[in-house]
Amino acid sequence: MTWADGEDDRRESLRRIIEGLDQKRSDIRRSIRIFTRSALAVVGLMLVLSVSMLAYLAEDIAVEHPTRNLQDTASTWRIDYEPRAAAPGSDECRQREQMVSLTVLRRDDTNITPAISADRIDPDTKQFYTVPLDVIRIINVVDGLGYTTPNISGNKAILSENISIYTDENGTDYIHVSDELLEINRLPSVYVTYEFDNSEMEVWWMPESHNICILGTNFEGHDVFSKILYGARISLKIGITVAFMTVTLGTIIGSISGYYGGRVDEFIMRMTDVFFAVPGLILAMAFVAVLTAIPRLALPMELAVLIPLLILISLFRTKVDEITIGEVKAQEKGGQSFTTVLGIASLIFAAFYITDGYWPNIPFEESAEGVSNSDLYLRFIILSSILVLGFSIILAFTKFNREVSPKKVITELKNSVSLNNPFSFMTIRTFLLVGVIYVLCKSLLTIDSEWVIIKDFDRLWKIQVALIFTGWPGYARLIRGQVLYIREMTFVEAAKSVGAPSSRIMFKHILPNAWAPLLVAFTLDIGGTILSAAGLSFIGLGAEMHSAEWGRMVSDGRKWFLNEWWLVTFPGLAIAFTTLGFNLLGDGLRDVVDPRNRR
């Protein structure tokens, strides 16, 4: 057989590849056609894209760093000790109110003090620093009580007439206070409001010498526009993270439920019933309540070792079988591996988790220091016997559900312990193996060793975790329905009949065909999550005060909504538009993947 002999075959396969590509291309084209048929969907896509772009480019577009917040480490931010909420586009954004301490001037015997910016913070050293400002003109001068003519000791000096700007030969601007004012000894300080050249604070996309606050500032002196931009980062991050994690969790649980059916299915569905029995937001609050008390998210090291181990075992179970006992036999037995492993894993975790720390206080050579070595061995012995007993019961009730005879149970038990039986190494021996590893980990590792999952487990992370735990049942049901539907299709039957293991059927055949409604739900869920997260932040459970989170911004600005309307309106609009974008996009996608639209 030479290379040339296969010419026809190669041509044929090439033709098929091209045909497949053509098919894909026309599929995509049709999808785009269906999608663009609805103007709203396109609007949604545009909204989502623009919000994402703004979030991505926030550092370049934003006028200033909004404030130190939880998600973004600060580059520079300002502390303005005399902040005033400036209306959108007003001149006040270019003005600064600087306190001039006359007491200090008198002490130093000088008339001038430099015009400097508010305190800024150096990103590297975390030290305060100020920069000199170019003063254009003085707007207003008041004393500490807000009077322009303080009338102290009968001296009715008009403050603004006694303050001027003095520029030295280097071009640095100073505030000059007249001698007359310095002589009024009972006047401690004046507040000078001046317009300054803020060209260094302007960003590239704004017209020259334009106001820097297009959406106004709040009472902390933070630029609302910048805060909204950075808030987009937080919201999108929360939305996508939570939706993704929820989808993953829901898909895993739902596909197990749908594929294996029976008692597993029943159990999982009852669990989702429980989660559905509480409105989502209330349940999320319950989770937040618990998580508030938890300073950081960490797993005990023994679990951290066990979980990957079990995942590895479950993933390579078929492969190991193939190597040890040959492919055909492995495929015969392969169908059971996935459930077995998962069942065993959850049983082991439950057993260890529930019993650990709750052992009966049997006075077994207990020393004054607490747990002695003998106690440890005792625990191990008790645990193993419980596991063996429990497993034998499970064996009796599951494997021989139809024809239970004591003889068969005993044979099967013998088989599962027997080292000669390659099929059984996931059964009792696994229990023992995992138990031994657990005990070894527990005794070898130092007591407090933990696997830290989220180091900085702040309140934003807490609401994310809460939303993930609240959201998975919806996906689990969705996926279960899909799997139940696809499981009955002919190609799955074909895969089963050639002996494909269930994990392969699940990942290669069923899930790729179930993604369409998942995608729609995912998109809609991002919007919903952004809304819920903002809501939780609004009632004070999420982001910290004054952080650049949209819900928190609405909450912070709520006090002043009558006059300083921009503090509430713009963050709310940002939430609304982002959520609207994702919802419209999801609706458009639904039109695309809905079978009724496929021709």
Next chain:
Amino acid sequence: MKLHEFIARRVILLIPVMIGVSILTYSLLSLVPGDAAASACGDKCGVVVDTALEWNTTSEQWEEVSISAYESNVMRMGLDENLLEGYMVYVGIDGPYVGAEPLRLNSSGYLVPKTSLGEHTERNGLIDGYWGDSSLYHRPVAEVVKDFAPVTLEMSLLALLIAYPLGIFLGILSAVWQDQIFDQLSRLMAIAFVSLPIFWLAILFQKLFATKIGICDDLFGTSGGCFPIFGRHDPSVAFPTGDDQYVSWYPAGGTGFHLIDSWFVNDETLSLMGSDFDTRWELFKDTLLHLMLPCMTLGIASAGGLLRYMRASLLEVLREDYVRTARAKGLSGYRVIVVHACRNALVPIVTLLGFSIGGAIGGAVLTESIFAFTGMGRIAVEAIQYDDQVVVMGVTLITSVIFLMSNLIVDISYAIVDPRVRLE
């Protein structure tokens, strides 16, 4: 299946769910690090409250010792027991199980209460109406929840009264004029309603309808807006005596729904009110007016989803044969839609009622603080901030009970209306 069988089945199916919810709240509570016993007794943990027998290991006999409030709490809450027994104590299947084996409270020795050596003490758990003690309010959680749940519930139910007519009406119009401009607009509106952050909407509504700079003064000639801006009552109703002392003007054992309670106010209390509120009708009107703004907000947020469902449902029905028959008979379009199609299209919408209540409660929790209503949401948030998780779990439990009950009622009424359901 007969109707009573169906009802029995539904009620029985609720039991595992309720058990599941209690397991959920119990496991959440047991996840809370820190000492629940210590937080329950606060700064009085050292106070001696009881005596107990202690096993003295050196003399090998029981000795009477005093136990502090803290130790008593540990036993009463079942904190010294394992998860399963703790759950039993929590639910109220078992009393705290003390004395069968020596209880280890610290490394120094064992404590056994004198009163109930080797026996279960009296059970007192969820099913007995004891939901734990709130360290924030210094009251049993059940009482706290009972006081505040009606506030949220009243708001949510009234919101649905607004949402349903609005959603159904717009949905019908949308379906009738399918793919026309009104339909497109109302569909966009529906998505927009769902997308709007409800707390933001609430603030905007306050500004629009309850302030001088809102639209009401220009349109209707009112002064200071159409509706009161926040609160459950006019200040002169809540504080009729004028000082800061809140006077509860509802008879003891009132429902907590002020719309109902206002009709049962004593004459004596009524005479305390100012001249503006000297009749029960005035009180009712005042309560209703104060509820309008929150309910409008919640109602609009819920109406979006209902609109879409109604539209889809009616479009489905309009394709049915009997609608075509009705048209073929020459009935007017109005009659076909209202009498023939809407009746059937409404059935699936009504089943959404249970879910809508859940959604409305969730929304109410967010908007309560804006309208200065002290309901479940506010107490839950406060409890979270003060590490009083028991109250939050109480709120979770009562919400789930409300939610499940409303779903049950909806299911049963659905089965009465549509007997086909019972066959499933």
